[in-house]
Amino acid sequence: MTFDVPMPVSVVSDRFTAMGTRAEAHLFDAPAGPDAILLVRRAVARAEATLTIHRPSPTTALNERLARGEAAAVDDPILLDALETAEALWRRTNGLFDPTAGAFPGAGGGGFGHLGFDARTARVRPETPSRLDFGGLGKGLALDHAATALRAAGVVAGLISLGESSILALGSHPHGEGWRLGVPHPEHGGYFLQELTLREEALSISATGDRRAAVDRAPTVRPETGEPILTAMTAVAVDRSAATAEAFSTAMLVATAEEREALVLAASEPTRLFIHVFDPVPTAVRVLA
Amino acid sequence: MTGFDHAFDLSRRRFLESIGIAGAAFGMATAAPWAARAAQSGRGRGGGDRVRFGVIGTGDRGSALLENLLQSRNGVVAAVCDDYAPNLARGLALTEGKAQTFTNHRAMLDARAVDAVVIATPLHMHASQTLDALDAGLPVFCEKSMARTLDDCTAMVVKARETRLPLQIGHQRLFKPTYLNAIAKIRAGEIGKVTQVRSSWHRHRDWRRPVPPGSGLERRINWRMYREYSAGLLTELASHQTQVADWAFDAVPRRIMGSGSICYWKDGREVPDHIALIYEYDGGRKHIYTSLLNNRRYGCEEQIQGDNGSIEAEVGKMFAEDSPPVPGLQRLIQDVSEGVFRTIPIGGASWASELPVTHIAPQPLGRGEYNETLLQLEHFAETVKTRRLEWTLLRYGYHASVAALLGEQAIETGQPVIWPEALVLPRTIT
Numbered sequence: 001m002t003f004d005v006p007m008p009v010s011v012v013s014d015r016f017t018a019m020g021t022r023a024e025a026h027l028f029d030a031p032a033g034p035d036a037i038l039l040v041r042r043a044v045a046r047a048e049a050t051l052t053i054h055r056p057s058p059t060t061a062l063n064e065r066l067a068r069g070e071a072a073a074v075d076d077p078i079l080l081d082a083l084e085t086a087e088a089l090w091r092r093t094n095g096l097f098d099p100t101a102g103a104f105p106g107a108g109g110g111g112f113g114h115l116g117f118d119a120r121t122a123r124v125r126p127e128t129p130s131r132l133d134f135g136g137l138g139k140g141l142a143l144d145h146a147a148t149a150l151r152a153a154g155v156v157a158g159l160i161s162l163g164e165s166s167i168l169a170l171g172s173h174p175h176g177e178g179w180r181l182g183v184p185h186p187e188h189g190g191y192f193l194q195e196l197t198l199r200e201e202a203l204s205i206s207a208t209g210d211r212r213a214a215v216d217r218a219p220t221v222r223p224e225t226g227e228p229i230l231t232a233m234t235a236v237a238v239d240r241s242a243a244t245a246e247a248f249s250t251a252m253l254v255a256t257a258e259e260r261e262a263l264v265l266a267a268s269e270p271t272r273l274f275i276h277v278f279d280p281v282p283t284a285v286r287v288l289a
Numbered sequence: 290m291t292g293f294d295h296a297f298d299l300s301r302r303r304f305l306e307s308i309g310i311a312g313a314a315f316g317m318a319t320a321a322p323w324a325a326r327a328a329q330s331g332r333g334r335g336g337g338d339r340v341r342f343g344v345i346g347t348g349d350r351g352s353a354l355l356e357n358l359l360q361s362r363n364g365v366v367a368a369v370c371d372d373y374a375p376n377l378a379r380g381l382a383l384t385e386g387k388a389q390t391f392t393n394h395r396a397m398l399d400a401r402a403v404d405a406v407v408i409a410t411p412l413h414m415h416a417s418q419t420l421d422a423l424d425a426g427l428p429v430f431c432e433k434s435m436a437r438t439l440d441d442c443t444a445m446v447v448k449a450r451e452t453r454l455p456l457q458i459g460h461q462r463l464f465k466p467t468y469l470n471a472i473a474k475i476r477a478g479e480i481g482k483v484t485q486v487r488s489s490w491h492r493h494r495d496w497r498r499p500v501p502p503g504s505g506l507e508r509r510i511n512w513r514m515y516r517e518y519s520a521g522l523l524t525e526l527a528s529h530q531t532q533v534a535d536w537a538f539d540a541v542p543r544r545i546m547g548s549g550s551i552c553y554w555k556d557g558r559e560v561p562d563h564i565a566l567i568y569e570y571d572g573g574r575k576h577i578y579t580s581l582l583n584n585r586r587y588g589c590e591e592q593i594q595g596d597n598g599s600i601e602a603e604v605g606k607m608f609a610e611d612s613p614p615v616p617g618l619q620r621l622i623q624d625v626s627e628g629v630f631r632t633i634p635i636g637g638a639s640w641a642s643e644l645p646v647t648h649i650a651p652q653p654l655g656r657g658e659y660n661e662t663l664l665q666l667e668h669f670a671e672t673v674k675t676r677r678l679e680w681t682l683l684r685y686g687y688h689a690s691v692a693a694l695l696g697e698q699a700i701e702t703g704q705p706v707i708w709p710e711a712l713v714l715p716r717t718i719t
Binding site: 009011013015017020022024026028054055056159161164165167173174175176179180181182183184192193195203205236 | 622
């Protein structure tokens, strides 16, 4: 749809590197103008500084205690919020999303259920040595923090991408209803794997299809057993919360077919879940949801 | 094969694959031939005789090297030597009592019990032990830094050239996939012209080892604190990173400025616990280095900065100077200005170009995972078999040691120190 005379729209944009990936934000007719875009950077930077395990941070400090099986208080509000969110999503995904790393319950190890997290007292009492890794949730949390700050600043339209796999859609496209996003087909250029319309929602894409882009990156694994997921798949999740979308796209990827079906059946608005499984013959794409 | 052996073998193969992947990017055969050879020979089944190693110095570092040697595919530990009884017992225990023991390195050499030696004694002992071993016809792997004085460092190189025996200095970053990949990208121009390396090694500890009360062993055990034996942070830590800077710049510094102080641990030590240096290279390029012992927030880092990007080598990350725009979002901006509403192509996992991350936090040495320390020792073993002096590796080790010692001079004199031309080794030897 085009308009004969396009209505002028102001846009403020930013591109930066964060959380090991490229971030890009575009805000349209933002009341605070350039100041609004800084809210995105700050929110992402704060989330990264708190949740990173690649530098000293509140998370690495907590991990040092968890590695020794020691109880610890969680003093940092962003970390506490992350743990509360992670716990809720761990339950909603029946444990398929699990931000603890390294010890697999199926092998007698840990898992989030053994972390002993008590949100009321803001403490963890691990039953076994453990470690947190927010790599599968951090971008979503950062986007949620950014969304809160932007809405408070009166921003009503914007699109923010973290690594093109976690996307926040605020309001609507300046010239249409919602934001129409298309996930490109990984093997057939020019085609979309899926098209979705988002409005005040977040999109998360998780894939196992292309390993070449990341040398020596750890594979996606089933949290129960540590078994790597080798089937070529793309999981797409939509929710009002970017963290929820991210957790569910990961969960869909590591789930068995039966578990996946259960997640899809249990999902209710605003959560929408999709999986694309690529057979050895690429043209046979089965969409299960 | 046991479960542990299987896991270790898997970790070896993954490690060597990552070297191969790094090497494919930039023709490692010419740019880092030692790594190409190490990876190639490492893929073999380890046939042929195993090199009999004698480990001289089985304290903390020596024991760690010994543990690696025990896992090597082409070496055995035939003898251990240490004149401090607890250390000697520790080394013997690691070999399950199988190694011959010596309290004097000359006795080990005279016994002809080994094919090569690994030296991990205090710094001031490196030169005499290395020279004695080379004179005895034995190749030497010597921990970094090479020696306590410039003359001793040079004497070791001269002896190696005379004897043409392998002399390898312990700079394991030269075998680490993260660094090999970093150098590959630098040489390929991916971060543009590199003008600055900023590195640090910050710790939060007094750096002391426990001394038995009343033993009188303070200077012996805590030798790193005393100028007679060591230049402290410079020779024990900085030389790792001066080697990385030389590698990144593909050059040797021309001038050094420095400042050092006993700033925090005022406990009778003689060497600074807080140092800051600028190593100037040709073209105005600089390596800026700090090390201190009372804050660990910034840990061990090297930030290699070019006009088109940056590489954080220790953690294996690379950053473009300007993130390229997402094509779909560029189109979105144009669509908005033209009043067009259509589907925005976006989505799919993507990452900023990242080097393989092999270690996020320093891993303790010992059993478990194949790593660059083991690879460099296996490489040394191969050079022992072939009697090949790996000149480029020695050159890096020598310049790193000289950089540490000239840095010490700069700190002590408070004056800039010019790098003597006589202390620049040629790139090749005939």
